[in-house]
Amino acid sequence: MREGRFRIGVVAPGSRIEPALGEKVTRLAETLYPDRPPDIFFHPQCSRSWGHFAGDDETRARAFLDVANDESFDALWFARGGYGSCRLAERVLPALTAAARQKAYLGYSDAGALLAGMHKEGFGGLAHGPMPSDVRYEGGDAAVKRALRFLVERAPDSLEGTVSPATTTAAFNITILSHLIGTPLQPDLAGHILMLEEVGEQMYRIDRALFHITGNAGIRSVAGIKLGRCSGIPPNEPDFGQTEEDVTRHWCGISGIPYLGRADIGHDANNKVVPFGRWRPA
Amino acid sequence: MREGRFRIGVVAPGSRIEPALGEKVTRLAETLYPDRPPDIFFHPQCSRSWGHFAGDDETRARAFLDVANDESFDALWFARGGYGSCRLAERVLPALTAAARQKAYLGYSDAGALLAGMHKEGFGGLAHGPMPSDVRYEGGDAAVKRALRFLVERAPDSLEGTVSPATTTAAFNITILSHLIGTPLQPDLAGHILMLEEVGEQMYRIDRALFHITGNAGIRSVAGIKLGRCSGIPPNEPDFGQTEEDVTRHWCGISGIPYLGRADIGHDANNKVVPFGRWRPA
Numbered sequence: 001m002r003e004g005r006f007r008i009g010v011v012a013p014g015s016r017i018e019p020a021l022g023e024k025v026t027r028l029a030e031t032l033y034p035d036r037p038p039d040i041f042f043h044p045q046c047s048r049s050w051g052h053f054a055g056d057d058e059t060r061a062r063a064f065l066d067v068a069n070d071e072s073f074d075a076l077w078f079a080r081g082g083y084g085s086c087r088l089a090e091r092v093l094p095a096l097t098a099a100a101r102q103k104a105y106l107g108y109s110d111a112g113a114l115l116a117g118m119h120k121e122g123f124g125g126l127a128h129g130p131m132p133s134d135v136r137y138e139g140g141d142a143a144v145k146r147a148l149r150f151l152v153e154r155a156p157d158s159l160e161g162t163v164s165p166a167t168t169t170a171a172f173n174i175t176i177l178s179h180l181i182g183t184p185l186q187p188d189l190a191g192h193i194l195m196l197e198e199v200g201e202q203m204y205r206i207d208r209a210l211f212h213i214t215g216n217a218g219i220r221s222v223a224g225i226k227l228g229r230c231s232g233i234p235p236n237e238p239d240f241g242q243t244e245e246d247v248t249r250h251w252c253g254i255s256g257i258p259y260l261g262r263a264d265i266g267h268d269a270n271n272k273v274v275p276f277g278r279w280r281p282a
Numbered sequence: 283m284r285e286g287r288f289r290i291g292v293v294a295p296g297s298r299i300e301p302a303l304g305e306k307v308t309r310l311a312e313t314l315y316p317d318r319p320p321d322i323f324f325h326p327q328c329s330r331s332w333g334h335f336a337g338d339d340e341t342r343a344r345a346f347l348d349v350a351n352d353e354s355f356d357a358l359w360f361a362r363g364g365y366g367s368c369r370l371a372e373r374v375l376p377a378l379t380a381a382a383r384q385k386a387y388l389g390y391s392d393a394g395a396l397l398a399g400m401h402k403e404g405f406g407g408l409a410h411g412p413m414p415s416d417v418r419y420e421g422g423d424a425a426v427k428r429a430l431r432f433l434v435e436r437a438p439d440s441l442e443g444t445v446s447p448a449t450t451t452a453a454f455n456i457t458i459l460s461h462l463i464g465t466p467l468q469p470d471l472a473g474h475i476l477m478l479e480e481v482g483e484q485m486y487r488i489d490r491a492l493f494h495i496t497g498n499a500g501i502r503s504v505a506g507i508k509l510g511r512c513s514g515i516p517p518n519e520p521d522f523g524q525t526e527e528d529v530t531r532h533w534c535g536i537s538g539i540p541y542l543g544r545a546d547i548g549h550d551a552n553n554k555v556v557p558f559g560r561w562r563p564a
Contacts, residue, residue, distance in 0.1 A: 049520075051520065051524060052486050052520060052521075052523060083486045083489075083490060086490065086493050086494075087493065090536065178460075178461065179490055179494040181463055181464035181494075182463035182464025182465075182468065182494075182497075182498045182500075183463070183498055203334070204334050204365045207365075207369075208365060208368065208461055209461070211369065211461070211465075212368075212461040212464075212465060215464075215465035216464045216465055218464075236334060238331075238333065239333060239334075240333050241334060242333060254372065
């Protein structure tokens, strides 16, 4: 952290957010830290629009680099998931400078594509956790405050309950990790406890993505899988006949990966923070 | 082909079909070949039910092997796609015998997971093309007759128009191939013209799956990609702003894979047959 206020730069490598959302998050930060609120800079790119995305690939990549490579920022916070991070990896990863390695990065869902690539590149400050857009969840204020307390204070109670300095961890959305398998963005997760969560995918898709993830030789070197929440699962026609825990146990059994139970992460207000790699307390 | 009638065994490694569908396909075959119709055996497994699937994994795998390893069958015809083939690969592939290498295999969509694994194992008679369940499409009788003419006569006009003895080809559903990347089922497609089609996936999902497929080093050794039909694309919110051909050109450009134009395949009655490997005329 530099002299003065903690500085957070927010960028949106996937889908856009409304400017009003930034104002709401800024007010929450002022409530949380009335004496010295962090300086949260919402990059103007966050509310740009290009079809599905918050600006075209070049605009989003440049915004990411604006924050990542600026040493005056202590943290880069992903504004929202949606879709689009994977499209930026080939532009962003080779352009990150030494300054980019000195800060924290927090996001999840679609953001996992860039977090994965940066983990592979040896970045140390990466974490899976709440984003500004999570303020829209019922109780979402708590998620945003948890993220801020993680970024500003490295507060231990913001972490998923089983994270400790003795564990090596990573967390991903199931569908996002599936789409990184076999690409240059696939992270080396050997020895990691891999936490997985999902939202809005039918059970047959969850099953298929777990077949895919656990079928990869590199993934089979993880220390184990913990299953986060799978929410908003649309009905399967016919009924799938198995729960998300059933299919996770199934594929762990087939692949020889230890199944380690549930993880306290998901697309909801209770989503806890999971550092990539080994947690270093403040 | 053995003495007497051409024998086709139908199995359902993914989702089930109704027995009435089998009767309808049998009648179509009798119309097409009134003098000597092929003997089409619908394995009783096809109409079994276990949650999402046409019987549990063991039942479906055993049915596949019943037909594949029985030398009295000239062809194995996948009844339907849906989902489930990938779950059988570890049971089926190591259990296939010499008899299994002497026959034709025809299917597409979910069936691609097993076709991929068999292509990797060096099977020669594999093809991507219509299945019995396609009789449900408008004009679907033509699709079923095309499949039969391919299996029974190796009729050249059943083939996708650019298939020739001079080309090496393969075809896949985009989502299915994406889920094989980086697994033991990923086929070696070096030098192949790779034809891809999709159904019922939003544009952002098509874009993400093409990022995935074209990001894999092995896939980058294909001779080129031809894009089949992408049908039933649900609305993207917001509008994606690019067509399926736009995004295919985009990812081909990024990955250095030649884009070779459109292919005459898809989830519809006009779906033409694409052999895996090099086409050998009758």
